[in-house]
Amino acid sequence: MSTFRRFLIGDFAGSFGAQLSLIAVPTYAIEVMGMSVGGVSLIYLSQWLPPFLFGLAAGHFADRQGATRLMVAADLAAAAVAAVLVVGMLRRGLTTAALYPLLITAATAGCFYAVAAATIIPDVLPPPRRHQANARLAVSRAAAEATGQLVCSRLIGLAAGAGAVAADGVLRLVRAAVILRLSPGGLKAEAPPQGTGQRDTPGVFLLLLRERPILLQFLAAQGISSFAGAFIVAFFLVYAYRVLMVSPAQISLMLACGHIASTLGAMLSPRLTRAHGLWAMTRLFLCVSVAATWLLVVARFGPPVPLLLGYEALFSFSFAVFSVGLTTMRQNITPATLQGRAASMVSVFGYFAMISGSVMASLTTLSPERGVVVGCVLSTLSVLTVWAGATGRKEGEAVMAAELSQSD
Structure with missing residues (x-):
């Protein structure tokens, strides 16, 4: 095995x-x-x-x-x-x-x-x-x-x-x-970025970000998405129950639909990116997930249950594709000797964003409708982080080309 x-x-x-x-x-x-x-x-x-x-x-x-x-x-x-x-x-x-x-x-x-x-x-x-x-x-x-x-x-x-x-x-x-029975892969002979040496300070990760600006862009995108997601969640149930008049049974159906869609997104992620490239599809599905959040706002003016089901299915599917692609992108552009610190920085930043989003939502006096709209606007900002910066685009294309060449 x-x-x-x-x-x-x-x-x-x-x-x-x-x-x-x-x-x-x-x-x-x-x-x-x-x-x-x-x-x-x-x-x-x-x-x-x-x-x-x-x-x-x-x-x-x-x-x-x-x-x-x-x-x-x-x-x-x-x-x-x-x-x-x-x-x-x-x-x-x-x-x-x-x-x-x-x-x-x-x-x-x-x-x-x-x-x-x-x-x-x-x-x-x-x-x-x-x-x-x-x-x-x-x-x-x-x-x-x-x-x-x-x-x-x-x-x-x-x-x-x-x-x-x-x-x-x-x-x-x-x-x-x-x-205990795992065999080490032996891939950690790769050298860290120039100048990092063997230092064990947080500065080693900052040097990695300087040499890998694409990692900084995706880290920012994930952080903003997590912040916006936590902000929206704080308002969502009140918005669904009191504004859209959705029943608990319908909410359960929506969450089940999202769970299935998320699993399908993870399963199909490699197939989707194989044809069009990891870099391009990761950015595309981030945009799709952000667009899906606006269905929450549209649900205020249309049939709420179908729109909420559409939101949960589309968002869960596309965000799963984005998350799997983001993880793979981070692994491929991070030296083997820094994989743990890169993963920990992403984790810490994500939890900080979620806690901050929840705290910020609890401190606001916005109505549920306005809270959802503000959350959607914040989510949209994450798209700008991965579409801006020529250096990031060039590096992303280089990573994708390197993958294809190694596959061949």
């Missing part, structure tokens, strides 16, 4: 398990601990803060200490947290003071795993095979999320959710065992 297939199997198991805890823990906090809405919000905040605070450190360790050891250590830590949670849940002795530190520890472990995992594909596969591998990984994680939600609905009643958390811990150990 190839290294990538082993990694894919292990990643599916761990992602499946993480989905179980993601649902079971907040449910336990509400039903057993009697936690308020504010307390549940802090649970989700505890999942966002560690990647933002420790992402750069995770990238440094992934580049210097090796991804495999870091991923195994992270899974062992997450499994230990799951065991402590299960004991507390079974004894009904889990307190708020204990819950938040445990969740922050688990999220920190997840952050280190995610950054280290981002270096596996560029380490074991050459550029021509990375796009297909990234697409398969995206589909695998989407399948793990969907099946995890389905199974958790059956396990949630087992010992007040402790059964689901216990299953998560076991699956983390399974993933650690699989990851």
Whole structure:
């Protein structure tokens, strides 16, 4: 079995398990601990803060200490947290003071795993095979999320959710065992950009951005998209329920449609870009995803349900194509010795954008209609970042030409 297939199997198991805890823990906090809405919000905040605070450190360790050891250590830590949670849940002795530190520890472990995992594909596969591998990984994680939600609905009643958390811990150990058998790809002999040397400071990434302006453009585009997405989400449910008068059942249908479309987008991404080029199609589908957000505004003046379904399907499909293409582009233009730090910078920037978008939305006094419009305008700005700059266009075309030549 190839290294990538082993990694894919292990990643599916761990992602499946993480989905179980993601649902079971907040449910336990509400039903057993009697936690308020504010307390549940802090649970989700505890999942966002560690990647933002420790992402750069995770990238440094992934580049210097090796991804495999870091991923195994992270899974062992997450499994230990799951065991402590299960004991507390079974004894009904889990307190708020204990819950938040445990969740922050688990999220920190997840952050280190995610950054280290981002270096596996560029380490074991050459550029021509990375796009297909990234697409398969995206589909695998989407399948793990969907099946995890389905199974958790059956396990949630087992010992007040402790059964689901216990299953998560076991699956983390399974993933650690699989990851231990990975063989390094040996592609890290590539030299870093000139002038970076072996320094372990954030300046090494800034030097990379200076030599790779295309990476800066896509990093900005992803950050603006994440900020705008978080801003829109803050207004969306109120906008849908109170302004468009959409029912909860219709919202569920829309989200299911988006999930299917996102999976299809990831599956078809390599085929779409093979004919027209990675660089061109990544930019094109970013534009399509931004155009799709404006259907939210149009829904105010037309039949809301069909337009919202169209928005969710078109946006999810096109953004999945864009995301897989963006990941592949970043891997191909980043030296192998800096893959971890590049992935961590993208992660940190993305989480910062999401947190900022949510906070900005909470501080505004805009109506739901105006909030959605402002979010769409902000989303449109992301298009400008990847269409501006002659240097970026030339480098993008060069990357695409290099891929094609290596494929041949």
